[in-house]
Amino acid sequence: MRAASAFNRQQTIEELQQTSYDLLVIGGGITGVGIALDAVTRGLSVALVEMQDFAAGTSSRSTKLVHGGLRYLKQFEIKEVAELGKERAIVYENGPHVTTPVWMLLPFHKGGTFGKFSTNIGLRLYDFLADVKKSERRYMLNASQTLAKEPLVKKADLKGGGVYVEYRTDDARLTIEVAKTAVEKGATLINYTKATGFLYNEQGKINGIEAQDVLNNQSFNIRATKVINAAGPWVDDVRSIEGKTTGKHLILSKGVHLVFDESVFPLKQAIYFDTPDGRMVFAIPRNGKTYVGTTDTFYKGDPKEMEITKEDRTYILDAIHYMFPDVNITERQIESSWAGVRPLIHEEGKDPSEISRHDEVWESETGLITIAGGKLTGYRKMAEGVINRIASSYNRTLAPCQTKQLKISGGDIGGSQNLEKFIDMKVAEGVKHGLTEKEARHLAHHYGANVNRVFAYLAEAPSNLPAGLYAQLQYGLAYEFVQHPNDFFIRRTSDLFFNIQEVIEYKEVILQLMSQQLQWTDNQKALYTEQLELEITRATTAK
Template structure:
């Protein structure tokens, strides 16, 4: 029986070895988890392995927007804009608790990337292509109204602004909720398990993998009729298990974001703005913080060991001071930050911002299906494309038929709140329930929005008391361990709660108590606790210190 409990990890490993799956997915980012959900919903048996934690790579380090790809209009990628815009609405309806519509201001200045005409036409075309509903269509502002909308915007040579809707998300929670939805339907998913080799049949076709359990440090085999490589920045690494690869390959683009408290950067309106070098950057208010990004530079090295350098900070600071001259922030005001990579399909002679974000699927002679590129917003459609290809092969080679894709109408875990139009009422009702068990109104509201329809289970844990941890935080930790495969403190601090990025003081205050509770729940050895504490402190340093 599939489980999302970290305390039943050995049971999951035994299940993975017990049968041959129709499909085995390598990679637990949004793409891999989306493929697992689509496959299990079609009636296929599915396993997924992830060498780190779910969403540990690109899927927890984006700009945290499910957006429609406005920037692609500049590159005339019309198909991408149309598809991403429509997918955005589907992502929102299937998981409204992890996706929030926000009005985005696009100010335009004399000599900037966008002018009044191009902004007006661009946003009108965007609304049309993306199928934006009437209540969320763009509108234009004169300079005075633009400054009224966001007083921090540069007034000098301001010509006006366009306002349109983007969708803010928690990228890692979106990924985890998709993973949990796949598990709830019967898929078997596991983190900290690395694909090290392929297994082959007598026809030299891949029929499974050899994996290394990075927690228990032992190897085992998983058998499957088809294997898909959805390892994000590591797809080339997976491909080279078979030897040197020719043809398409990835190039990595590094993106950095920095976070301020709203007292230092009191942004009240999300803004998409020009930088001095002609790129576009986001500044977004979120729960008492403002975050700004992203950079876009080629990156070489291990994406698991990515640090933020002073030049990354300097670039974003320069952009802030250029567009928000009244904001006098310095490096000392940066509370937290994150760096991630975008895996792009190499295009000769182009800089990172020019390379297309489109996804591509290809298959090796031995049958390994690889998907690379793409956007967070388009994860469901990417999964559909991959599964359509795999379903044909499964029927042709093995006589296994499957249903057509229907993830368009499948709610992700936590999404059963009665649709987006009922979210506010749901949160209000659950907030009252949380207050009744002793939570503050603010804490109860946060949990209801964070966990959606799973919050009732979180509230059950909130009835338990801990000598050090606050009631809500303790409930989140227990829920994470028993229902969201939290194995490592960084899983909890970064990818289940985002506290590392948006409440780092809480991380520092309660890290020892959280480590102690996890050691008890997961029966760590003293050596494991020491190592996990070291790993957690390293991530705190990465979030707060530039090299």
């Protein structure tokens, strides 16, 4: 079985140069890796390049929910709700270790966006459209029951609440697990490799790219019958390689989330609530933290350089004070934060929250296929659709889509109904290895069926680093493409968002280990250290 190892990078580059692929995907977010997995399991030879790290853009900076699109009922996007609801269940069954059902409370107040009738009807319709299983269907609460569920909710004018199920996920880990599965099935994926130009055949059609290894500036060509642009917020940048883009284009919407320790924001129940300006915001407890978001404002500029502003922070803090008036938090108690963009297809005259999240696919005169828009929840269906579209390009019949019942890496634990039994078993094993129960439970949830490979590194841990953190690093280097400290701290562990004190405490040790194992030059180590410090600053301050 092929492994997504950081140590195989040069071998991967040589393979990319020497092979002519059926399909080349540009972009390693959830959309791109989903396309790679769908294509390789249908019998296509597949390559994928990502100019940063996998999930470095939108796919690591969402609200971290695989949700069924309840908010789209307000916009009467019935088809969207129906499809996302069904896809949500598929994502969960194929990767239950990275997707967790959580009951979500939607409180309603006198004069608010929702009332008892509209909430009841909306959630009932949602259950029907999304084909929600019986054990997860909505139920309604009166005011006292709502406060019993979550005492921090605003008591004044409270009328009641609706409760329904959403699916919490780690968006970056979901992306990495899908990417690893594509590699295991035979696809060739590489991060930190940028498409800088296109190659053309005699008919003027694109048949590959000029690529650059961002880590060492090595340039090389990759040949492919078809090229798909799935670069998320950067799809227009990829299109512009050919010159000026016309027709459809993206508009970016910025979303910010703030993280608090449960000691200052002791939320026990996930909440979806309306704000005074009519928007909806999530407040979600997660592993001893509470995170709240998101904002929704147009953004111009490179998402790689995006900063959180004081206005972003104030908006979310005001929303918290509005719905949770007894939670007296201030900016000083923000532990971490993240900002991301939603790549939306431009619709003239609409505010960010009004623009549809649907995906679209189009093709240039030179044959470049571009896919844009869409939601994390619908990544599998989007991939199926785009591969169906290009299937006729090949002189053979492709296999039908295989991903509906394909377990992603780490997901083969005997079905979602077996998750808690599996976790308990792995916790017992982890404790025998010297971990605390909490540490072992975290690793079992984080890595699923792959956790034994993580456990195998525990005995090697140095004395100046927690054994679990060391094991995660070694597993990340050997099996998860880790090349950069930000890959590890942001997208493989989420520690920079949800355990930032550990990042600050152990960053020097991690940097030293990575430098030794990946044989960084002094200049590389200095650069990567600076880039890690920048991300810590971005997560803890506002402009």
